Amino acid sequence: xxxxxxxxxxxxxxxxxxxxxxxxxxxxxxxxxxxxxxxxxxxxxxxxxxxxxxxxxxxxxxxxxxxxxxxxxxxxxxxxxxxxxxxxxxxxxxxxxxxxxxxxxxxxxxxxxxxxxxxxxxxxxxxxxxxxxxxxxxxxxxxxxxxxxxxxxxxxxxxxxxxxxxxxxxxxxxxxxxxxxxxxxxxxxxxxxxxxxxxxxxxxxxxxxxxxxxxxxxxxxxxxxxxxxxxxxxxxxxxxxxxxxxxxxxxxxxxxxxxxxxxxxxxxxxxxxxxxxxxxxxxxxxxxxxxxxxxxxx
Numbered sequence: 490x491x492x493x494x495x496x497x498x499x500x501x502x503x504x505x506x507x508x509x510x511x512x513x514x515x516x517x518x519x520x521x522x523x524x525x526x527x528x529x530x531x532x533x534x535x536x537x538x539x540x541x542x543x544x545x546x547x548x549x550x551x552x553x554x555x556x557x558x559x560x561x562x563x564x565x566x567x568x569x570x571x572x573x574x575x576x577x578x579x580x581x582x583x584x585x586x587x588x589x590x591x592x593x594x595x596x597x598x599x600x601x602x603x604x605x606x607x608x609x610x611x612x613x614x615x616x617x618x619x620x621x622x623x624x625x626x627x628x629x630x631x632x633x634x635x636x637x638x639x640x641x642x643x644x645x646x647x648x649x650x651x652x653x654x655x656x657x658x659x660x661x662x663x664x665x666x667x668x669x670x671x672x673x674x675x676x677x678x679x680x681x682x683x684x685x686x687x688x689x690x691x692x693x694x695x696x697x698x699x700x701x702x703x704x705x706x707x708x709x710x711x712x713x714x715x716x717x718x719x720x721x722x723x724x725x726x727x728x729x730x731x732x733x734x735x736x737x738x739x740x741x742x743x744x745x746x747x748x749x750x751x752x753x754x755x756x757x758x759x760x761x762x763x764x765x766x767x768x769x770x771x772x773x774x775x776x777x778x779x780x781x782x783x784x785x786x787x
Contacts, residue, residue, distance in 0.1 A: 540657030605637035639719025664693035
């Protein structure tokens, strides 16, 4: 199913690191130092620019990155009956959901999987694996497509970018406060930003970044239930449950999706113990149970 989290975080880290280095070289970090103390207003603006900048850059290039990481081939013109059906079915579901038809692609993988990504509801991409097309019947594939269309129609891409931006902002803001406290209070450095500030800031940013990822993954799991419900409305509850059951049957077999793209896929990666906090998808059994508990789909 649709998720962008692992790749989203990876791109954010890279963007934030590069931006922080550039701003440091330009001397803008010194704006945060006011008579030996932090200028909290400037720090908050600084954090928001970096935080939301990283999130939205990753959002804008997510479709481009996803195509290249999965080697997805966009179907410009159908070459066979399966591709023709795929294009027509996606267009029909998009019309039902009230969005512009996404780009449709197929990527080489024996694993039954699919993902959707893009910068907005009307500039999105839906891709399915070769294994999905071979291993599921058309009713199940249609349900998977409906789930992906549900993600797009729900505006999950922009919502995730906004949440990532907020989390980035607080990670940057709080880590620099910790760095300042360690440098000025514990190490008693009175001149500029010392080594203690930078070491403590980096360490705090890692810790706060991990906590932010837990929040982001929790939200990602919540939105999977909503996308399942949307898929059930568009393709039928029975078809959506059948598709999830087919994924459960193939779970763990022929897993070839790149690790950084695992959160994008419909089939979740296995986790145990504390690693469950970093799952982008709920367990398939929980998703099937949630669909079974819905008495009426409006």
